[in-house]
Amino acid sequence: MTKVCFISPEYWPLTGGTGSYVYYLSNELLKNGYQIYVVTGANQAQDVHVNSRLYVSFLKIPKMPIVKSFMLAGSSYRKLQGVKDTANVDVTHPQLPLTPNFAVPPRFGKTLVCTVHSTWKGEAEAIRGEPYSRLNANEKFLVSFNWFLRFFEEGMFKRARKIIAVSHFTKWELTHYYKIPQNKIRVIHNGVDTKKFQPAPDKRKIKQELGFNPDDPAIVSVGRLYARKGLFTLIESIPAVVKRFPNAKFIISGKGQSDEMKKLLAHAGKLGVKNNLIFTGYTPDKELPKLYQAADVFAFSTFYEHHPFAVLEALSSGLPVVTTNVGGIPETIVNGKNGFICQPFNAQEFSSRILYLLEHPKEAAEMGQLARKTIMDEYDWSIVVKDAVKVYEEVLQGT
Numbered sequence: 075m076t077k078v079c080f081i082s083p084e085y086w087p088l089t090g091g092t093g094s095y096v097y098y099l100s101n102e103l104l105k106n107g108y109q110i111y112v113v114t115g116a117n118q119a120q121d122v123h124v125n126s127r128l129y130v131s132f133l134k135i136p137k138m139p140i141v142k143s144f145m146l147a148g149s150s151y152r153k154l155q156g157v158k159d160t161a162n163v164d165v166t167h168p169q170l171p172l173t174p175n176f177a178v179p180p181r182f183g184k185t186l187v188c189t190v191h192s193t194w195k196g197e198a199e200a201i202r203g204e205p206y207s208r209l210n211a212n213e214k215f216l217v218s219f220n221w222f223l224r225f226f227e228e229g230m231f232k233r234a235r236k237i238i239a240v241s242h243f244t245k246w247e248l249t250h251y252y253k254i255p256q257n258k259i260r261v262i263h264n265g266v267d268t269k270k271f272q273p274a275p276d277k278r279k280i281k282q283e284l285g286f287n288p289d290d291p292a293i294v295s296v297g298r299l300y301a302r303k304g305l306f307t308l309i310e311s312i313p314a315v316v317k318r319f320p321n322a323k324f325i326i327s328g329k330g331q332s333d334e335m336k337k338l339l340a341h342a343g344k345l346g347v348k349n350n351l352i353f354t355g356y357t358p359d360k361e362l363p364k365l366y367q368a369a370d371v372f373a374f375s376t377f378y379e380h381h382p383f384a385v386l387e388a389l390s391s392g393l394p395v396v397t398t399n400v401g402g403i404p405e406t407i408v409n410g411k412n413g414f415i416c417q418p419f420n421a422q423e424f425s426s427r428i429l430y431l432l433e434h435p436k437e438a439a440e441m442g443q444l445a446r447k448t449i450m451d452e453y454d455w456s457i458v459v460k461d462a463v464k465v466y467e468e469v470l471q472g473t
Contacts, residue, residue, distance in 0.1 A: 175229030200378030241402025265458035273392030274367035299330030310421035
């Protein structure tokens, strides 16, 4: 029985892309007969034997993203050092960039594979041109101390036998910014739980259940309120949409580090569309499928991504998606077929695509059907896990 040890700042409850990746991939590996050990952060420390083949160590760490990564790494090192001689782990599988190199003790496990969800260098380059006032404390640290973060990131790259990149764009960053040989990298896109994220059986009813007016067009966006999510662009697209659909509601789900929501609301107020904007705050994972089902359009105005779960979940929910041609997004969305992709920062293009979908419900429905088919054919986790297993087999066989 192959034993895999995941190290991740998130796992359960699901709160972000990295946690979702580890949760769903580990579940699929369990179905394939693997034994799984997860080391992750939490509000309190506890070890949990979920079943005979799933063991989770929750380590108490603070909530600040970058701080918690280093606190988790220290706690992870101590935890894994203590079980190094008895765990008999085959594959150690840390998640980057949020797992610094020292999280894994030397010679822990037979081999090491890491998944790269984004890179510190890439994130810094993406937000470098943003007004300083729009950055939260975490992003300011990311830009100012990028060299420090990359030191521990690069240490893990060197130790890894193979690197899983979640998109071809991720692979480009790894080869371009970090000079990692191409033959060390395998591109395996993220997956989706297609049973969990399904098209709405009755959209009007679900809107009512969530407290929305079923007659209001609903444009939904999901993601943390970070600068790189491009939410100022989304808000700037609202005036043109509400000119044609005065009762349209732009529903943004996500949390921020400090006063991001206030900044966005203030921007909406200046544009006179504050009443068309709804912030739900953080939507718990179990309620997320219904939020997608309540949407008429999914809008994701990001200007830096690798292979975002929010877009995959929206596609799986049968939604017409309007997003940007950045990162790994064009690897999944074919413009005009299973979604629309726009230039980042282009509010006019964004609003025109949203308007098209609202004004052409038949075409929007067809786009949503093709979106669902794309996910079913290529991105269900049962498909993705086969590629991950191949990587494990390669590194364990020394190829």
